[in-house]
Amino acid sequence: MTLTKKISHQTKRLWLLITLVTFTVVTIAACNPSNFKSTATQIPQLVNSILSDPKTFNYALSSEVPNIFSLTYEGLTTENPITGEIEPNLAESWVVTDNKLGFIFTLREGLKWSDGEPLTVDDVVFTYNKIYLNEDIPTDTRDILRIGESRALPNVQKIDNRRVQFTTPEPFAPFLGTLGIPILPAHVLKESIETKDQEGKPIFLSKWGVDTPPDEIIVNGPYKLERYDTSQRVIFQRNPHYWRKSPQGESQPYIERVVWPIVESTDTSLLQFRSGSLDSVGVTPDYFSLLKKQEKQGNFTIYNGGPATGTSFVLFNLNKGIRDGKPLVDPIKSRWFNTVEFRQAVAYAIDRQTMINNTFRGLGKTQDSPITIQSPFYLSAEKGLKTYDYNPEKAKELLKKAGFKYNAEDQLLDAAGNRVRFTLLTNAGNRIREAMGAQISQDLGKIGMQVDFTPLAWNTYTDKLANTLDWDASLLGLTGGLEPNNGANVWSPEGGLHMFNQKPQAGQKPIEGWEVAPWEAKIGELYIQAARELDEAKRKEIYAETQRITQENLPFIYLVNPYSLSAVRNKFEGIQYSVLGGAFWNIYEIKITN
Numbered sequence: 001m002t003l004t005k006k007i008s009h010q011t012k013r014l015w016l017l018i019t020l021v022t023f024t025v026v027t028i029a030a031c032n033p034s035n036f037k038s039t040a041t042q043i044p045q046l047v048n049s050i051l052s053d054p055k056t057f058n059y060a061l062s063s064e065v066p067n068i069f070s071l072t073y074e075g076l077t078t079e080n081p082i083t084g085e086i087e088p089n090l091a092e093s094w095v096v097t098d099n100k101l102g103f104i105f106t107l108r109e110g111l112k113w114s115d116g117e118p119l120t121v122d123d124v125v126f127t128y129n130k131i132y133l134n135e136d137i138p139t140d141t142r143d144i145l146r147i148g149e150s151r152a153l154p155n156v157q158k159i160d161n162r163r164v165q166f167t168t169p170e171p172f173a174p175f176l177g178t179l180g181i182p183i184l185p186a187h188v189l190k191e192s193i194e195t196k197d198q199e200g201k202p203i204f205l206s207k208w209g210v211d212t213p214p215d216e217i218i219v220n221g222p223y224k225l226e227r228y229d230t231s232q233r234v235i236f237q238r239n240p241h242y243w244r245k246s247p248q249g250e251s252q253p254y255i256e257r258v259v260w261p262i263v264e265s266t267d268t269s270l271l272q273f274r275s276g277s278l279d280s281v282g283v284t285p286d287y288f289s290l291l292k293k294q295e296k297q298g299n300f301t302i303y304n305g306g307p308a309t310g311t312s313f314v315l316f317n318l319n320k321g322i323r324d325g326k327p328l329v330d331p332i333k334s335r336w337f338n339t340v341e342f343r344q345a346v347a348y349a350i351d352r353q354t355m356i357n358n359t360f361r362g363l364g365k366t367q368d369s370p371i372t373i374q375s376p377f378y379l380s381a382e383k384g385l386k387t388y389d390y391n392p393e394k395a396k397e398l399l400k401k402a403g404f405k406y407n408a409e410d411q412l413l414d415a416a417g418n419r420v421r422f423t424l425l426t427n428a429g430n431r432i433r434e435a436m437g438a439q440i441s442q443d444l445g446k447i448g449m450q451v452d453f454t455p456l457a458w459n460t461y462t463d464k465l466a467n468t469l470d471w472d473a474s475l476l477g478l479t480g481g482l483e484p485n486n487g488a489n490v491w492s493p494e495g496g497l498h499m500f501n502q503k504p505q506a507g508q509k510p511i512e513g514w515e516v517a518p519w520e521a522k523i524g525e526l527y528i529q530a531a532r533e534l535d536e537a538k539r540k541e542i543y544a545e546t547q548r549i550t551q552e553n554l555p556f557i558y559l560v561n562p563y564s565l566s567a568v569r570n571k572f573e574g575i576q577y578s579v580l581g582g583a584f585w586n587i588y589e590i591k592i593t594n
Contacts, residue, residue, distance in 0.1 A: 044592045045257035046572075046584070047279045049269045052458065053230060053262055057217050058208040059182050060131050060139040063496070064462075065479075071236055071258060071587070072219040073182030076105050076124070081581030084374075084482050086176045090119070090183060090220070090243070094176070100534065103166045103175065104159065112241035113185050114224040121164045126186035128156040128166075130193050136202055137193075138506040140496045141181055143489030147172045149528055151494070171532045173539060174485040185218045222253040222588045234260040244588050253588040266431065273567065274298065280583055283565035284432055285361040291567050299571075305564035305579030307365050309372040309480035313556040314350070314424070314440060316343060316473050318501045321511035328469045328511070332418050337472075338517075341402035343554040345395040347388035349447045350440055354390075355560055359435040364562040369547050370487065372480040373561070374579065376536070377543040384544070386551040395447045412448030421450040425464065426475040428455035436559065437475050469502055469511075481580065484543050485531050491546070492524045500555040519553045 050066040059069050076091040088094070091105040111119035132141045133153045145153055148170045155167040168175060192204040208217060214225040222244070223236035236258040244252040261277075263269045266284060273281040274294070283291055283302055292302060316337035319328045327334065336342050352366045368387045371378045379385045396406075403415040412420040426437050434455055441451040451473075456464070464471045478490065478497075489495030493516045496505055501520065504511050523546050530542040550556065564579040574590040577583050584590065 043256045044254070045259055046255050046587070046590075046592075047259045047261065047277065048584075049263040049272065049278055049281070050234070050260045051262075052264055054210055054228070054234065056209055057212055057225065058204075059184065060137055060141060061205065063140050066260070068225060068234065068236070069182060069221075071223040072217070072221040072225065073184070074221050075180040075182050076107075077176055077179045079177060079180060079482070079580070081578035081585045082576060084580070086180075089180065091179075098167065100171055101168050103168075103179075105164050105166070105179075107162045107164075108243055109162070111220070111243055113187075114219045114239045114241055115188075116241055117185070117187055117218075119183070119185075119220055120161055121158045123183050123186045124164045125156055125158050126190060127182075127184045128154075130186075130190070131184060131204075132181065134193070137204065140489060143492065143495050144174075144178050144181075144486055146488070146492075148532060149525075171534050173531055173534050174483050177483050177486070183220060185220075188216075188218045223258055226257070231262055233262055236260075242588070246589070254591045255587065258587075264429065279572070280566055280568045283567050285359065285363045285562065286431070288361060288363055288565065295567075300567050300569050302565060302567045303575070303577035303583060305577055305582075307373050307561045307579070308564040309374060309482075309579055310477050311367060311370060311372075311480060311556070311561070312436070312475075312477040312559045313367075314346065314473060314475055314559065315500045315556050317469070317471050318517075318555065319469055319511070319514065321469075321514035323469070323509055323511050329472065332414070332416075333422055333472055336414060336420060336422075339402050340553055341398040342404075343557065344388070345398040345402075345447065346444060346449075347554055347557045348391045348395040348398070349449075350388075350443050350557070350559065351390040352560055355436060355439055359432060359439065360560055360562055363565065364560045367558040367561040368551060369558065370490070370550055370556065371484050371543060371547060372482065375482045375484065377482075377484050377540055379544040379547040385547055388551075388557075392443075392447050399447070406448055410448055411450070419450065420448065421452070422472040423452045423454055424473045424475060425461060425471055426453075426455050427461050428457055432562075433475060440475065465499060466502070466505075467508065474499075484546075485527065488527050488531070491527050493520060494524075517553075519549055520555070523549055 226237040
């Protein structure tokens with residue numbers, strides 16, 4: 001999950017967003033929004049840069065940001081980023097029936113797709129039964145819809161043209177929130193689901209790639225795709241059939257066009273914002289002081305939402321499996337990585353406060369939990385969460401306890417005399433991430449480990465993490481939200497984002513000898529138990545236990561939670577900045593005043 005976290009869908013999809021942020025060299029001229037403003041100088045528009053090209057226009061097949069879906073699709077419900085409450089969206093209301101196992105949703109009247117076709121219950125039933133719940137479609141969305149130990153899926157049935165019923169096999173507390181996932185158009189996609197290619201797979205799997213003409217992408221959100229120029233920009237235009245209206249009956253959204261220049265360098269984005277070419281920019285710690293001095297002169301405001309909702313962490317490859325007769329991880333290294341004292345020693349050896357002071361310029365907090373601090377299910381250190389404050393001597397004690405030793409040069413050796421050396425990967429081009437990795441390498445060097453820090457190009461990196469599984473350690477991040485169950489596919493051993501011990505996913509080569517540790521299985525079981533528990537106090541205790549287990553066993557070694565900071569031009573009226581939704585979560589009601 002950057003593997004960063006700046007663009008989040010209102011559906012709180014922690015599970016979906018591996019957010020690896022990738023960077024390549026671009027020139028200012030190539031992506032400068034002024035190059036295309038001349039054709040739209042009179043059109044109210046919002047110009048925000050993104051870090052890389054979208055990978056697909058097919059929501060069901062997407063697991064990365066940036067993506068277009070926060071602007072183009074909506075679901076039955078949505079989470080209010082200010083209150084955290086689940087609110088009606090495409091559904092105007094719902095009732096709970098059958099001892100809290102049934103949910104009947106009533107759609108709003110007059111809903112339409114961007115091509116003018118009616119949006120009906122048939123689209124809802126198609127979206128769930130034929131796409132999200134269809135085992136022939138390799139979508140991460142299915143993971144958050146699985147319920148209970150059996151991992152059963154809900155039943156979805158049409159009642160009439162405006163009402164649809166979802167029935168769960170057992171109580172499922174997060175269910176309303178999960179139904180924020182987008183509804184997709186049956187009249188456009190049905191044939192691609194039913195038609196198979198030469199391998200017997202639905203041609204849906206190649207539907208709506210980034211080479212699809214924009215007018216073929218049919219949506220229900222406030223904006224539709226107008227144009228996509230590879231490595232240059234994505235342009236959206238107002239969806240004239242969007243359902244929302246103001247209290248006075250005006251059609252929304254008010255902003256006619258949204259432009260996303262693709263700017264694969266944070267330095268270039270900053271330069272473009274300062275020159276007036278961008279309307280908003282994420283404020284990284286190294287830019288904060290400079291921009292704060294220019295707030296009045298540049299006619300913008302820096303919004304601070306407090307600690308961001310995502311996570312950043314180091315993880316080791318704990319997979320003991322064999323593929324094509326070869327261990328995924330060198331067996332010597334695998335023994336180190338699967339020793340809990342080794343992982344705990346690494347946690348104690350990383351000086352996170354220095355990381356905050358130097359890399360984050362003080363604009364962040366240490367992080368110790370997979371659950372965001374804003375969540376009601378977060379367990380604090382004061383209430384018993386184990387933490388790992390910087391203590392290299394403690395790290396060395398743990399290593400010696402686990403059978404490691406030091407030679408005359410103070411180099412760390414295992415019991416068999418092997419030098420402890422491994423490679424730490426991250427995505428290239430993110431200066432904050434690269435600075436974090438460089439410090440981690442230095443910190444671990446102080447306890448005798450040799451860490452070869454290696455930032456990789458985007459495609460190479462993601463292939464190792466999700467496909468070949470050929471890696472030692474990695475520096476990553478995941479997006480976050482209030483509902484822990486949205487991370488179920490991270491913590492379920494079968495989950496698509498269970499990256500520290502990844503089971504082969506659909507279409508991948510099999511792995512022999514893949515095994516799950518008892519503590520790992522326990523976390524997965526607790527997530528199932530918490531999801532079926534309707535008493536919030538009991539749910540909190542279950543999730544507290546998951547946090548205690550993760551911090552004891554450290555599948556992820558959590559690092560720093562930076563503050564959520566964005567600079568936005570003062571020409572926008574209606575900004576309600578939220579750490580959960582950013583500056584433009586309510587874009588449908590934001591106006592341009594000058």
